[in-house]
Amino acid sequence: MRQGANKTGEAPDQNPLVSLLRISRHLAGQVEIRAALRSVKTEIENLLPIDHLDVCLVDDKVAWNTSYEVGFKTRWSLSRTPVAISPVRSILLGEADFMLTGNAMEDPRYTFEGALAQPIIKHKMRSRVNVAMKVLGRTVGALNCSSCTPNLYDEETVTRVRQIADVLAPYFYSLRANDKAKRAAIVRAEAQAREEGLRQGALELTRVLEQERQRIGMDLHDQTLADLTRIMRDLEKAEGSQDRVRVIGSIQDCIQDLRGIIDTAVPTLLDMFGFAHALRIHLERAVENVETTTLQVVDETNGLIDRQDSTTRISLFRIAQEAINNAARHAQADRISVSISSQENQMTLKIADNGLGVSKTRPGRKGPKITGGIAHMRTRARLIAADFSMSGKGGTQIIVTLPIVKETFDQDAATSPSGGVA
Incomplete structure (x- = not known):
């Protein structure tokens, strides 16, 4: 392919101004950056041959950049990356207005140690021209054009890409600002x-x-x-x-x-004996016939609840109390279990029974009292930033999940009882 030809081998548009005007028309009405870039790709190909086109925009502190690309799908657009490891960091940091190379795969400006240059190597982006996108004299990003053909671009190409960047910069800056405003809202x-x-x-x-x-x-x-x-x-x-x-x-x-x-x-038992043992005692008190009911409290966290703040502990205890009362007094359950587990950065409290479920109650009991208790459990969970869920198939299962607060071994925590199987 000869210098300046597009991907079809045809000569580029002899009147760049016409293509630039068409680029502006394509941008009109676009509200999303990727869609805007796709809309102008064909017109840019009329001005210079490209295999890959991307725009990277920097944040206000010039610490991170976000890439938008058409052509090859690369790691650059998967997530925002630090400006310090960008192959075009010199432009993003305002140290250079443009970069031009005939083989970026061997150019240390692009493939320096620690650089996110994997897409250049993987897709063999040899010829590259990169130009600063500026708004009111400040660099807001870079327009990057690449080709797999080596030594394809020259100084005339830089001039054309700079003209394209001047057209794109205010549009893309406005779209980025609008996107930030939406996210902030x-x-x-x-x-x-x-x-x-x-x-x-x-x-x-x-x-x-x-x-x-x-x-x-x-x-x-x-x-x-x-x-x-x-x-x-x-x-x-x-x-x-x-x-x-x-x-x-x-x-x-x-x-x-x-x-x-x-x-x-x-709940004095909670302070005296710990969460698991206090619940076991409450279970035995709530059940009318202990001999015919299977009761189980298992703490797989080695007393993690007892090392949380008192508001969290009491709220979880009250939720478990209410769930146990519903199972024992209303659902005719003969098996009630409570389990406490943790995984990564969250803790889970589960209360399960094999009773009638919340939709069916023992004759003579009023449903609103039960549903009111469920509402109270949800409220207590919400106030400690916990997720509350309930299912009623084959009994009732209540699950409360909350993030684990970093343990503080103050005097109260150090003297609190440990958990285990009660």
């Missing part, structure tokens, strides 16, 4: 959505906590206070040892009930 919208979700979650949790306080107050009034009043009257009437024994038994029952209310309000 998406990030802002996602942040606002997360913030609103947390706000709604906090409001929901506040409402739930107020309901819990009212429930505890009613339990204390209806149960403990009534029991104490009855015991006081029994004491006034007590005459013999049998009466005193009966009164002492009533006091012990009252104390046990009061401990149950306290354990519900403040």
